[in-house]
Amino acid sequence: MRLTLLLLIWSLFASAQQTFTVFDRNNSPLPDNQCRYIAIDSLNRKWFCTEFGLAIYDDNTWTVYQTTNSGLTDNSVKHVAFDAAGRAWISTQNGGVCVFDGTNWTSYTTANSPIAADYIRSVTIDRFGSAWICTIAGLSRFDGANWTTWNIGNSNIPVDHISRCVIENDTLRWLGTVNGGFSQMIRDTGFTTWDYLHQNFPDNSMNDLVLGPLNHLWMTCPAGALVNFYNGGWFTYNTLSSGIPTNSLNSLQFDSLTNIWLGTYDRGIVKKEGPVYYSWYTANSDMPDDNVFYTCIEGNGIVWAGTEQSGVVRFDESLWLGPKPVAEPSRLTLFPNPAHDFVNLRFDHARPDLVQLYNMQGQLIRSMHNLSAPVQRLDLTGLSRGCYLVRIAEGTRIERKTLIIE
Template structure:
């Protein structure tokens, strides 16, 4: 289900007590009006604080019900990645302007694969798409698709579960099995366990920059921080991190780093190097 925490009280929303279409929540995004958009394993939901609106393949142009990622572009269109972890059939990328749906697949566009894992916008407003399997990363400028794979670039052959951009416009790519890659528009730089202090090559959905421009990286072997030169690694042994398998990261408006783990619940890192013990059910 979905949990809301106001600093003191926890509120749980699930399929039994709300209009949430599935208890498997995969993506969260607020729009400019404060409406929450929720990607789930069984469709897209919108929650304005009182009313739930659900979009599925049966009542909308959504191409596939399992949602992987959500992002708004500069024109306030909602882009929806679908098909995460589904090996065969389904998937695709959808754009929703609040009324009209547009669907992109590998059959009707330059999208290299239908199983979408990650979405991100660059400084020019181009949409970047990370895919599952070996389909790589694609850029879409609204008209033209440009695909980067292990065949035509130095991007590692691996699924791409997370994408983000730094203040200089460099693309950072988390891969599952191939480490971390940086793309400056021309050249790729790859960081892995063999050439850096990255603790593990399996990266999940944790890839975020803090206010000081440092990159936080969630891996299957702990939490890493990289300032472009120096690596700092946090794990169960050297910190209060409750689990080394990091699922997702988020930095709040106070600069706290929230860490979602696979088995250790939720943890938060605060300035001063304190990682609070994970919160579990």
């Protein structure tokens, strides 16, 4: 009887303390299973940016904001940032920026303000309280009264599509772009850009940009992997130069021990611990999705991951039993990447049944079947510039890579 009771207690404890806890539409109020971004506020509440609204979770209670019950102007939420007053600056795909103070909502769109576009990628707040708003049509700054926009028509900014802005000090900013390289902005007029064509920079697009220890800039790229940039030089952590399992990265976060946590396109959650990489994904763990858009680290070390199709995952590494899974190298290499008229696909230890090329809207563009040779050429003639997704399937195993066409 005592043994049975102990086993029951242990069973209840184990079920409550899971390495991976999934929150999705089936088991929680999360409004959509695609979660693009996660932020944690000063009250330790988690803000989940989904494709069908904004969800806030305080570890007990959920609050969901959508266009039908709040001042949110668009349900496709891409990013959230907090200012010194605790107000949330919420980036949307078609509704500009929404500012929420916990009670009141204010929106800035092209219909009511000089903001550059209604599609907002992210917002950064500087120490003066100005909002630096990254849009698909330029970089806008709003100081509470005045608007300023930098675009290719009025400045030397490399492209209009800006993904991230990092403020290093009052006069120095760093910009990540989509298809325009990586740019340094000095004061309000000076731009210096590093790109693939002119400096052989690893990628022309940056999904995430973080100012790390010793003022080194770290960036994740859709095809150029993890880049550490400092004082005009850089080192790329890719599948050739390191043990990183994939070159297709979405996001990065530093934990309290300066380990780097990566959200990847095809290897789930990756942890860089010094020179060693660990990967938790569908093939080696209970991680439900290989495509992780964003990872966010709590003060207690808990990792929160927003996924493409499986909602939000709470990952407690301390409960992982056995050796941590050292990352396995990717089985697919794309070269050249960026590409023009064609791309070569090299399969390492794999003979896929199917190769598919998708655009970023999820439309199937090309497909190849029953591949036997270790290297295949995929024709790209006639395709527009931009980001594409290469998907290979071998039995039940799926792998994805990002392809840039220039």
